[in-house]
Amino acid sequence: MTTVIDTRSLTKHYGHVHALDGLDLTVEQGQVHGFLGPNGAGKSTTIRILLGLARRTGGTASVFGEDPWNRAVDLHRRIAYVPGDVSVWPTLSGGEAVDLLARLRGAHTKDAAYQHEKTRLMDAFQFDPRKKGRAYSKGNRQKVALIAAFAVPADLYILDEPTSGLDPLMAVIFQREVARAHANGATVLLSSHIMSEVEQLCDRVSIIRAGRIVESGTLAELRHLTRSDVSFTASGISLDQVAAIPDVHDPTVQGDRLRLAVDSDRTATVLPALASLGISDLRVAPPSLEELFLRHYGDDLAALEAAEEGPAGDAKPQTRRGRRAKEQA
Numbered sequence: 001m002t003t004v005i006d007t008r009s010l011t012k013h014y015g016h017v018h019a020l021d022g023l024d025l026t027v028e029q030g031q032v033h034g035f036l037g038p039n040g041a042g043k044s045t046t047i048r049i050l051l052g053l054a055r056r057t058g059g060t061a062s063v064f065g066e067d068p069w070n071r072a073v074d075l076h077r078r079i080a081y082v083p084g085d086v087s088v089w090p091t092l093s094g095g096e097a098v099d100l101l102a103r104l105r106g107a108h109t110k111d112a113a114y115q116h117e118k119t120r121l122m123d124a125f126q127f128d129p130r131k132k133g134r135a136y137s138k139g140n141r142q143k144v145a146l147i148a149a150f151a152v153p154a155d156l157y158i159l160d161e162p163t164s165g166l167d168p169l170m171a172v173i174f175q176r177e178v179a180r181a182h183a184n185g186a187t188v189l190l191s192s193h194i195m196s197e198v199e200q201l202c203d204r205v206s207i208i209r210a211g212r213i214v215e216s217g218t219l220a221e222l223r224h225l226t227r228s229d230v231s232f233t234a235s236g237i238s239l240d241q242v243a244a245i246p247d248v249h250d251p252t253v254q255g256d257r258l259r260l261a262v263d264s265d266r267t268a269t270v271l272p273a274l275a276s277l278g279i280s281d282l283r284v285a286p287p288s289l290e291e292l293f294l295r296h297y298g299d300d301l302a303a304l305e306a307a308e309e310g311p312a313g314d315a316k317p318q319t320r321r322g323r324r325a326k327e328q329a
Contacts (some may be wrong), residue, residue, distance in 0.1 A: 004028040004156055004187045005050060009059035011211075012045050015034035019045040022059070027204075032178065032188040034202035036293055042211040043191045047160050050189075051081060063156070077106055080154035084161030084191075086141040088133035095122075095222075097127030101148035110202055112150060121147045124173050138165035150177045157181060159187045163197065175200055186262040195290040207293060219289065226287030228293060230270070232279040234258035244275045 008223040012020040016199035020042045020327070027033045037043050041210040049061050052072025061068060063075050088097045098118060099109045107114050122129055127143045136144070140167050147156065163171045171194075178188060178201055192198050198205060199219065215222060227249065234257055242251045242258060247266040252259055264287055274282070314317045 001060075003027070003065075004029050004031075004303070005033075005063055005189060007046070007049075007059065007061045009231045010046070010049065010056055011058040012042075012049060012054065013057045018211055020049075020056075020059075023208070023211060024213055025206055025216075027187060027189055029187055030185060032182050032190060032201050033202045034198040034205040034289075035189055035195075036189040036198065036205060037208035038193075039194065041208045043208060044160060045211075046208070047081075047158055047189075047191065049075075050081070050158065061232065064244050078155040079158060080084035080105065080156070081151065081158045082142075082145045082160065082162040085138075086145040088136060088141050088144050090132065090134035090309070092133050094127060094133065094136065094140070095132055097133060098122075098129065098148045099145050100149065101145070102152050105148075105152050105154070107152045118147065121150055121177070125170060139167065139170065141248070142166055143170070146174060150181065153184065154181075154186060157186055157190075159188065160191045161193065162190070163192070168199075171197065194295065199289045203227050205289065205292075209321040215292070222289075222292055226291045227262060228264050228267050228287055229259065229285040230262050230267075230274070231257050231259040231283050232274065233281045235280075237277050237279065240276070241277060245270060 003026060005025060007023050007025045009025040010020050010025075011018065023042065025035075025046065035043055035046070045054065047055050050063055050068055050071075052068040052075065055069050064078065066075055067074055071205060084233075088094070089099075089100075092100065102109055102114065102118075106246070109115075121127075125143045125147060127140065127147060131140075132142075133144075142162065144163060145314065149159075151297040159178075163174050175197065178190070182188060188201075190198065190202060203310050204216065204218050205222060206213050208214070229256075234253055239253065239258070240308060242248055242260060247263055247270050250264075267284065271284075
């Protein structure tokens with residue numbers, strides 16, 4: 001496969017702050033590649049370097065085989081970029097802003113094909129192009145950038161929290177447009193905090209922590225790193241019987257059901273052993289991308305919750321996410 005984005009030992013320092021500390025990221029042609037990490041992990045810094053908006057301190061970075069710092073103008077003819085916080089010109093209408101952004105990418109905005117695609121996208125995103133930019137909400141400003149990005153075909157879409165400010169219905173429309181671009185052969189780098197969005201769209205996922213990639217692969221390849229949740233009716237079955245089965249973790253009784261965790265790559269060996277106990281109403285929930293993410297950031301979340309405990313030791317009620325983080329930390 002042709003490599004579209006390739007970084008090797010990429011570093012970016014701002015004084016004593018190491019925003020990137022040896023980042024290795026590869027995105028192949030035709031992929032929708034999820035780029036995950038919390039604020040401050042280095043996602044936006046990476047994207048700025050890929051767009052030629054920031055100069056790397058060390059290592060290498062290439063887009064379509066070119067250095068983005070030296071070839072930014074040429075590369076931007078092939079790239080559509082949507083940031084997570086869009087600003088628009090206050091005195092231009094939404095339609096004028098879309099056309100201006102499209103012309104910056106080389107579009108002939110009088111062409112019938114462009115006008116047809118722009119109208120289709122405005123209808124899909126329920127966008128009123130007549131209002132001035134100063135009147136738009138955050139969600140509508142995002143729509144300006146999204147419509148301009150999808151109205152002009154690109155070889156590479158770099159999307160940095162693109163659905164920020166969109167309601168759930170518009171987020172579904174966004175997912176549909178990403179799928180459409182992907183079907184037409186485009187490559188997509190999608191930075192997002194919305195796990196369901198990444199699971200729905202992405203072929204591969206890279207997780208960044210402290211300026212480095214800590215996991216990268218297809219969702220199927222990464223799921224073995226987490227555990228499936230297994231539960232069944234527990235009538236007549238003891239915890240000791242279940243705990244004695246190899247590869248079973250943390251069996252507990254919750255009401256009339258017994259729940260346990262199983263390493264995802266060992267599920268096929270555990271289920272026959274459970275079946276021999278005469279279980280009923282078996283349910284198996286595969287691990288989610290959120291659980292994989294928390295595997296790497298659970299200790300940070302647990303530390304944050306510990307800091308939020310009262311001075312007298314009265315802890316705040318623990319959230320489900322916090323409990324899961326502590327279990328997987």
